[in-house]
Amino acid sequence: MSSEPIERRVSYLGDRLKASRCKICGKEYFEVRDYCGVCGRKSFGKMSSIDLFYEKGKLELCTLVNEPTNKFMKLGSYIYGIISFHKGKIRVPGRLTDQIINDNEVIDPSSFEGREVVPRFRRRYSVGRNEVVPTISLAFTLADEYYPHQEYSVVQSTKEYDLPGVVGYGFYTSRFRIKEANLERSVPFFDEDAVTAAVEAGKLALIHSAVDSSLVGKVYVGSESNPYAVKPIASKVAQVLKLGEEDGDVQSVDAVDTEFACKAASSMFKDAAALVSYPKSGLKYAMVIGADNSQAAPRGCPGGELDMFVGYGGSAFLFGKHDVIAEIEGWYSCTSDTPDFWRRDGEPFPMHGGRFTGDPAYFKHVRKATTKLIERLNLQASDVDYFIAHQPNPQFPVKIAKELGFKEEQYAVSLQVNKFGNTYSGSSPLGLAAVLDVAKPEELILITSYGSGAGSDAYLLRTTNQIADKRHRQKINVNFQAENPFVKYVNYTTYRRLKLGM
């Protein structure tokens, strides 16, 4: 597909799986329709819009595709079939994703028939590097495996807080991992990238917060692996997750991408918090997402040292003043022009300054931001319950935590780099998600991000009673994905192939 207007229409329907239902006879259609084919003229204006984005389907019929069409060739073999929703009232074609089928593996596709599946937002197929990246949610995963079906049901907010803070959050990473020595890292499937991770994380945040997506007035997406040099990830997130009031085929939401290496997302926490607090904004919630398919040159090439640590995933946080689970008590940010890690436009992989990325870069800025914030708030390191630092590798966050006087019980929960790798913009937010997964009410959380280039943002959050109340809404939390029995391990060759994607 090279024609962008066609691409727009296909993804407008397909990303969200938009459908219509006749209010007279109940017939459903996988498309946006003005009238029902059964009821005819009298059904004009009586079609309701529905979509299958949060629904659970059933794989009715399937077959093995092991000679795909050209655009699907990079997927190799996959199960493809017909999926029904709403007890067969609506049927769509779809492929099972997140499955690696080896060439000589004997598969009985009929064994998949009758199983429940969840629609997943993914890249549609391969295109040339200068074309629009096509997406679709006609990719499905089995509901009883890595990613269970979760309902998205809106709950009215009950309490307004004095301070803005986190209302809900989500962390998403793929089913695939590479394990080398003691380090496990997430690897995207062929059809995943920073955009799909951002959408997944945002979806999980909406499910956890139970906030009506039309009340989200702004979305920021921080990433350093956007497949586009020009075209925001945030616009895709806004459209797919229906953020802001829907007005025709346009969402009443402000969406913007931010970039500052690994602090592109965490930097915007205060902006989101400030925005929801501004009395004239009329904006109840703002979402911040950090998502990356962290890039690294292959080992043995310049910059290839990063290949030992890069991960894949996204974290999303919804900020507001209603039903807050963690209030923001303060922050401190610092910046210097320090070229410790960079990627020039048009280059596929970043470069870094070797030992220069340590003391003069990471440690200097994390130290500065953390100590300044502690000073400002008249705290001691021992006063906070959890400390989270950016995690480019397993050593750096531990070293800085110890240096700043934090004990292992304060920072151990946040250390996720051993399980998921460095998820770049999603890295310190992932640590925050892991902490919020276990924190009790009235605990203090200190998070300090780091972005090469360079700068740090330190935030102090205080949890509320609602953190415990909302926990049951999210099954797919950090630990669920870390300890998931359906995780698939891949070797180095497959990892590099998956990383490059479709």
Add this chain to the structure above:
Amino acid sequence: MQKRPAIVAVGRTKFGEHYGKEPEKLIEKAWLCASQECDIERRDLEACYLSDCFLPITNKLGLEEGFLSELTELHVPMEVTRSVSAALLAASHAIQAGAYNTVLVGGIEKMTDRWDKIRDDLMLLEDPWSYYAGGTPEANHELMLRAYVKKYGIAGENLEKLNLALAEIAVKNHAHAMKNEYAQFQRRITIEHVLSARDAAHKPLGRYDFAPISDGASALILTNEAKAKKITDKPVYVLSCSSATDYLNFPTREDLAHFTATRIAMKNALEATGINISNISVAEVYDQSTVMELVSMEDLGFCEPGTAWKSIRGSCTDYEGFYDLNGKKLFVNTNGGLKADGNPLGAAGGAQIFEVFRQLRGEAGERQISFSQDSGLTGVSLEFEGFGTKAYVNLLGRDSNE
């Protein structure tokens, strides 16, 4: 009945790979064959109906009428359709309406010019949403087979028999094609070939279950009855051209185990002509896969739903190639079908009509079937556009007194 449309001559090329030939060279050949057979000249043509499914994509030809005009040096009305049956339908209506007395109906396709991309093109045109979801041209056939197996609860030994029956369809069609000089694959295959290809692919259907990608052209000359009788003493009348349509998106169709459009088109054709299905002795069905032939036998009404595989078993194994329908022989795809004769989309329907024409006139050479006294000289061809999205049923017949 003076305006009843009648086919007076047919022509075609060999189907297969014609790398060296321009598309117009193929239609020229087909036209010449037909023209020589009936002594109709270019200048006698009052209109042309040409079909091609893909030329704008495979050969970047957008205005096919233009090259046909150039080729024939004619300036008569010309129309392009997607299938020969659609062209025949339009031409027959025009003859019946008295608009013309003599027209050319032709079909052409040049798929191998775009060999490396044709499956993507086919799928995108045939069923875009299935394409976007990762579907292939073959996958819809396999899903239909799954739907069929589930709908009729075919399991265990019966499932093995069904799979064997499908293999026999391919074997039968190859056996027929060996006697067809125009066929793409004039070679015998065995059940073992079909089964081992399935095993190699780890799939229920293998390469021998599917029709190939082909180049080729076909042509026929259509006149009204009065004119036809002056040209030939064996005109083949177009008794009915009937068509019906179904949804583009296969998964959304009501019945995934059958082609609803075929059922409707056949029902309408039989009702319009008053012909009893038991009087049809030769059928050309659209077998892009063995499943498609099997299901079409039921959709046309020759076999009860869910039973065609039983009729095939024990009748095709001897390569005589007929379906045993309650003791009556029905010959299907005697040219080899799309499977072995070839599958140049826009021309394939012409090859089907070519075959029925030859059979009804007793000109099918080694493939000639014998028509019994009690059943009339009637044949049927079923052509699809897309995966059963459009079904065309053409009833062709000779008058018993001619």
